[in-house]
Structures are given as structure tokens and as C-alpha cells.
Amino acid sequence: MALALLPVLGNLLGTAAAELSRTPKWVIGAALHAAAGVAVALVSVDLMPRILQTTETPLFLAMFMLGAVLAYLLAQAACWVSRRVEGGSAGAWVVYMATAADLLSDGLMTGASAAVSPELGLLLALSQVVANVPAGFASLSNFRAQGVPRRTRLLAATSFILPVFIGVTIGFTMLRGAGETAQDAALGVIVGILLVTTIEDLVPEADKPGTGRATSTTAFVGGFAFFAVLATYFE
Secondary structure, eight states, rough: TTHHHHHHHHHHHHHHHHHOOOOOOOHHHHHHHHHHHHHIIIIIIIIIHHHHHOOHHHHHHHHHHHHHHHHHHHHHHHHHHHHHHSSTTTHHHHHHHHHHHHHHHHHHHHHHHHHHOOHHHHHHHHHHHHHHHHHHHHHHHHHHHHHOOOHHHHHHHHTTTHHHHHHHHHHHHTTTTTHHHHHHHHHHHHHHHHHIIIIIIIHHHTTTOOOOOHHHHHHHHHHHHOOOOOOOOHH
């Protein structure tokens, strides 16, 4: 449960930044590129070496494809909802629901990883601190832009803790005490979700603000290096 606070912390930092300041769009783009660097480092530095030590390639590929399919279905569901909600502050609430769904998946991944190894759960939760700052910023910025009252905005931001706790509880309970094969298979699904979401959703969103190539590359490398050092520290 303590690990669940970390993804929420990143989200709350983003909402606080949106509430207290007018952050330039290029800064958001840079933050999203940093989050992409963290996600790629999590997969390449920690998850893949762990999985390939004990898992047969066919099983890993099957679980990876399952994760990719789940990521695709979540994206399609978000698009379906956004096409059917119009007017007023509805668009902001669509962003809110998408952020809540993302936090639910963060919780599931954190809980599942913690069931495999406490250190792995901590690493993934720490990586989400960086990754969730832009999401929290975008959600609250949309509320402000569409005139949602400040009290409602803050209540919505606080409610983000619920999907993370639900996800952590489900993920940890399902895999606690499970065999090594089942745990590694779950990590394969997480790899599929992370990579597809990062490449298909996060990176295109990071490019929208028009952040300069030098800045975006530096941010990506910084995010990657941050997680690589973090992973080495917790080995």
C-alpha cells in the first residue's frame, strides 16, 4: 500500500504545478520525453534481463503480445469515450477518466511487480513518479481551461489515489505466492503494456508541444539515466 503512494505523488506534483503556475508547453513536452526515457529504461535495464533469465522465449512473446493487445484495447476505449462526450467541461472529464485508467494500470503493475520482488515493486513505483507528473498536469490544466471550479479540481486530483490503491491490491493479491513462471509471465504482459503505450501514445503526445530536438533528446537521456542509476542502487 505504501508503494501505491508513489505513482499518486507524481500525479499530485503535476496537478500542483498546473494549479500554481502557467508552465510553458515545451516544458510539458520535455517532461513527457523524460517519462518515455524512464519507461524504456525500466524495460531494458530491469524487466527484460529478469524475465529472460527464467522464461522461455515463446512464453515471453505470448505474454508480450497479450500486453500489447491490452494497451491497444485501453487506447480504443479512451477514443470511444472521447468521441461520444461533447460540450462544456466534458472533454476535461474524459482526460480525467483516461488519467484514472492509467493510474489503475500503474497500480496493477506496481502490485504485480511487488509480488515478484519488493525491490522491483519499489523501482516501478519510483519510475511512475516521473511518468505521472505530465499526466497530472494535463488533467488539471484541462479543468482550468474549461472553467471547472477550483474546489472541484482539487477534489478530482485527490480522488486519483483510489484507482492506484485498487490496482495495487488486485495486482499483489493475484500474484502473491504464485510460482516463478506465473510471475514472469505477468512481467511479460507489463513489458507489452509499457512499450506499446510509450511508443504509440506517450512519444506522440510528447512531440505535440514542439519541444526542440536538443531539449527532448536531453530529457529522454536524462530520464533513462535517472532510472538506470536508480536500478543500480537498488540491486
